[in-house]
Amino acid sequence: MESFIRTLPKVELHVHIEGTLEPELMFELAQRNQITLPYASVEEARAAYQFEDLQSFLDMYYLGAGVLQTEQDFYDLTWAYLLRCQHDHVMHTEIFFDPQTHTERGIAFQTVMAGMTRALADGEQQLDISSRLILCFLRHLSEAAAFETLAQAMSYQEYIIGVGLDSSERGHPPEKFRRVFEKAHDAGFLTVAHAGEEGPASNIRDALSMLRVSRIDHGVQCTQDPELVRALAESQTPLTVCPLSNVKLRVFEDMADHNLVDLLRQGLCVTINSDDPAYFGGYMTDNFLAVAESFEVTKEEMAAFTTNAIRASFLPDEEKAKLQQRLDHYLQVQLHPIL
Template sequence: MNPQITAFIEGLPKVELHLHIEGSLEPDLMFELAKRNNVEIPFNSPEEVQAAYQFEDLQSFLDIYYQGANVLIYEQDFFDLTWAYLLRCKQDNVIHTEIFFDPQTHTARGIAFETVINGIDKAMQKGREELGISSQIIMCFLRHLDQDSAFETLKQALPFKDKIIGIGLDSSEQGHPPEKFKEVFEAAIGHGFLTVAHAGEEGPATNIHNAMKLLGVSRVDHGVRCVEDSGLVKQLIADRTPLTVCPLSNTKLKVFENMSDHNIVDLLRQGLCVTINSDDPAYFGGYMTDNFMAVAEALPVSLEELQAFSLNAIEASFISDEEKQRLVDLVTRFSREFLA
C-alpha cells in the first residue's frame, strides 16, 4: 500500500462508535481469566482459540462469542477487559469511543448487573484520566431473547442511568426484526436514553427503515444493506442518519465475500454519513487502524475520504457540540500538518 496512506491512517485521530466490549476479549486474556477464575473453556491454548475464529455467518460467531464471555465473572475481569481495549485505542489514535455491552450475557449466568457496569466504568474513568480517551457506554438488548427479558434489563439499568448514554439492539438479526422491541425502546426513550440498533447487516433494508421508524434510533449499526432500497438511501442522506459500518467484520461474516466488494466507500461518495468501526476486533482480525488499512488496501480511497470517516464519526457521536468541535479541530489540524 502507498506509504503516505499508511502513515496518514496511523496518525489520523479516530472515533469508534460500534465496538462490543465482550468482542474485544483476546485469546490470551480469555486464557488468563479462565485460569484466574477456574472456568473451563473448550480450548487448550490461545492458538486453538484463534484457529476457531473461522466463521461461516453471524450465528457461528455468536456461538463462540458467548462461550468466551463465560470467563468474565468479577468486576476486575470487566475492568481488565475494558482497559485492554482502551490501551489498543491509545495505540490506534482513537480519541473517543462509544462502547456496547451485553448485560443479559452476564446476568443470565448469575453475574450482577452492577458488577458488569462498575468494572467497565472504572476502566473508562481511568482511560479518561491516564490516556486522554473520552468514552461513553451503550447497553444492548440481545434480540434473540424476548422483550420481557429486555424490559427486565432496562429495569436493572435504571439505578446506573448516569453511567449509560444509550440503548442498543444486537445479536442474531435473522428472525428478530426491530418491531419485536418497539415497546421496550419506547420505555427506554421515556427514561431519557438515546437509541441505536443493529440493522441491515444480515437482515433486509426493511429492518433499517423499521429501526428508524419504530425504535427512534439516532444511528444505525451496520446498515450496509440500505442499498436494496433507493428511497431509504435518499432518506439516510437527507437526514444525515449515521451508519456505523464494520468492514473487517462484514467480510469475516460473509456479508461481503471480499473487502473489494464492500460498499463503504461508495456509500460515502453518495453522501451518507458512514463511519469505520471494529465491531468485535478480537474475533474479526483487527481494531480501528486495521479496519482503515483494510479499506484503503482493497478500495480506491483518498486521504480526504479517510479523514471524512473520522469527521462523520465525530458528527454521529453522543458528545456535546463543544466537544465535537474540539475533536474536529484535532482531525483537521492533523490533516493540515500532514499535507503541509
C-alpha cells in the first residue's frame, strides 16, 4: 500500500501557501530581509510547532508570514511547494493565499501576486503541474476589510478563480461575510469557505445557503447533523478534508478517531489535503499514508480520494477528463497488470 500511495496521482484542493513555509526557508528569508526571528535555530522553530488549538497555530503562522517581503520571496515560497507537489505526484493544485496577511504589513497586493503567478507559470511549464489561485478573506478581520481586498482582486481575475474564507472560525460565522460573497459571485468568482472544523455543523449549512459556496473546506463536524450528512451525500458537495491538520489542532485526538473514511463510505465527496503542511507534519503523501495506516482501506478507496478531488476541482471538464485518464492509467497498471 505504501508504494501505491507514494506514486498515486493526486489533486490538492486545500493548501494555504503561507502554511508551506518550512523553517529552513523562513530563516533564509529572514536573513535575506534582515528580520530577527524569536528562535535561535531551525530546530528551535520547529520545536515550537506544538499547538493547542487553531488560534495557537495562527499566532505562529502570522509570525512566519512576516518574513515574506518581496516578489522573489513569494516566488521562492510557491516554487518550494510545487517541488513538493512534484515529489508527491500532485497533478493539479488549487492554492489558498491570504493577501490581508501581507497588505496589513504594508506589502503590496501586486508584490504577492507577481511572485506567486510567476512560480505557478514555471510550475506548469517545467513540472507539468496545473494550478489555480483562491483568495481567502481573514474572517477575524472586518467585512469592510474583506470588501477592500475583493476590490484589489478585481484586476487579477485572470489568475484568481475563486474566493474563500479562513482563519478563526469561532465567533466569525459565515453570515458576517454574506454581502462580500454576494459581490464576489456577481463579479464571477467561484466561492468556498472553511466551515465545520472547530465550528459547528450549522456553519456548514450557513456557508452553503448564505455564501453559496461550491465546496466546504474541512466540514468534518457535519456528523453532528445526520440530516446534513445525507444532504451532502445527495448533493455531492465536496469536503476538502485535512487529516493531519485535524489531529494536530485537536479536532480529533487521534487519526483513528477521524471520520474521513466513514464519510467516504457513506458516499460523500471527500478529498484528502495538506492544509498547512509545514506546520502540521506532512504534505499530500504524508496525509494519504496517515489515513491508510490508521484504517483498513483498499487501494480503490485511496484512489477514490483523487477521483473526488478531480471532480471537485475548478478545472474545465476537458482538463478534468485528462487528469482522470492519468489516474485510470495508473490504476490499470497497478491493479490489473498484464500477466
